[in-house]
Amino acid sequence: MRSIVLGGAGFIGSHLVDRLLARGDEVVAVDSLLTGRRDNADRNGGNPRYQFLQHDICRPIPVDGRAEAVFNLASPASPIDYAKLPLETLDVGSMGTRQALDLARRAGATLIHASTSEVYGDPLEHPQREEYFGNVNPIGPRSCYDEAKRFAEALVTSYARVHRLPARIARIFNTYGPRMRADDGRVVPAFVTQALRGEDFTVFGDGTQTRSFCYVDDLVSGLLALQEKGDSRPVNLGNPREMTLIEFADTIRKVVGKGGRVRSVRPLPENDPKQRRPDITRARTLLGWEPKVSLEEGLAPTVAYFRRELAL
Numbered sequence: 001m002r003s004i005v006l007g008g009a010g011f012i013g014s015h016l017v018d019r020l021l022a023r024g025d026e027v028v029a030v031d032s033l034l035t036g037r038r039d040n041a042d043r044n045g046g047n048p049r050y051q052f053l054q055h056d057i058c059r060p061i062p063v064d065g066r067a068e069a070v071f072n073l074a075s076p077a078s079p080i081d082y083a084k085l086p087l088e089t090l091d092v093g094s095m096g097t098r099q100a101l102d103l104a105r106r107a108g109a110t111l112i113h114a115s116t117s118e119v120y121g122d123p124l125e126h127p128q129r130e131e132y133f134g135n136v137n138p139i140g141p142r143s144c145y146d147e148a149k150r151f152a153e154a155l156v157t158s159y160a161r162v163h164r165l166p167a168r169i170a171r172i173f174n175t176y177g178p179r180m181r182a183d184d185g186r187v188v189p190a191f192v193t194q195a196l197r198g199e200d201f202t203v204f205g206d207g208t209q210t211r212s213f214c215y216v217d218d219l220v221s222g223l224l225a226l227q228e229k230g231d232s233r234p235v236n237l238g239n240p241r242e243m244t245l246i247e248f249a250d251t252i253r254k255v256v257g258k259g260g261r262v263r264s265v266r267p268l269p270e271n272d273p274k275q276r277r278p279d280i281t282r283a284r285t286l287l288g289w290e291p292k293v294s295l296e297e298g299l300a301p302t303v304a305y306f307r308r309e310l311a312l
């Protein structure tokens with residue numbers, strides 16, 4: 001099998017590349033390194049089945065030949081990244097997704113597109129099922145990301161219909177693990193690095209907002225199951241164990257063995273979802289997939305990774 005991973009030098013993309021190589025695939029990773037890391041791009045450099053191409057996927061993607069799968073993970077993903085890069089985020093969701101589709105069509109491949117729970121916005125339905133249309137502010141601070149991802153879903157769906165392209169949409173919920181950037185601003189790197197330094201946890205709002213955290217290995221298994229068994233409908237991929245940020249900080253304090261107090265440092269950012277939990281019934285029935293790694297099990301290698309990153 002030959003697989004192409006767009007966004008292959010990113011956090012999830014690099015784990016996916018490792019798993020595809022382990023599966024025996026030939027892998028081409030394409031990434032502009034906008035928010036990804038050269039280290040991730042180079043980590044499989046010695047493998048003759050691996051090739052890396054630095055390229056912005058908003059322009060035609062210069063990869064020739066047949067492939068079984070094109071995974072499209074290219075996009076800034078953390079709130080501070082897309083706040084800094086709003087136009088790049090909109091471009092990659094629109095023009096980049098279009099190039100990904102054209103590439104998949106040329107290669108005779110299935111497109112597996114990384115969408116997000118952000119398509120549900122600040123959800124008024126809980127837990128979120130794929131049938132829910134969402135509650136998104138089209139001009140708010142998160143809209144560059146949310147609407148780019150919603151547009152991308154519309155584009156993938158229409159393109160697949162018009163060109164009879166096999167396409168899959170993964171709605172990914174908060175995912176964590178080694179290789180996240182310590183400074184990406186997301187709550188997992190923020191809280192783990194704060195605990196390791198013995199600092200207080202910087203909570204936005206009062207900490208009662210909820211999230212559900214999925215370990216990256218589980219998420220990658222979900223993407224592979226989606227490639228194999230999915231159909232044209234979007235599928236939620238995430239861990240349904242939901243907790244408040246206060247409970248999350250407590251869990252991290254236990255796993256790290258230290259950490260300060262929970263301190264509210266600023267109001268909840270505008271449009272920050274107050275609750276989030278995936279309904280994964282479709283993933284269970286269609287793909288036979290569900291997460292296997294508990295939060296405590298997933299945090300152990302994540303904490304070890306951040307300890308090395310911070311040289312602590």
Ligand code: NAD
Nearest residue numbers: 007009010011012032033034035036056057074075077175
């Ligand atoms: P990441 O920032 O680590 O990875 C994204 C990669 O895409 C980076 O390596 C970046 O350089 C690359 N990229 C961005 N724009 C590009 C362009 N125009 N051309 C080529 N490469 C480009 O983020 P991640 O957390 O690994 O997220 C991967 C995908 O999964 C994203 O599409 C994101 O929206 C989606 N997702 C992630 C999460 C999560 O919790 N991590 C949740 C929901 C959805």
Ligand code: UDP
Nearest residue numbers: 079174185186187188190202203204209272
């Ligand atoms: N958050 C926080 N402190 C931080 C970083 C994030 O309280 O240092 C909150 C953020 O406001 C949100 C939740 O943690 O309510 C998850 O944020 P993250 O950026 O990880 O992902 P999101 O789910 O918002 O995309």
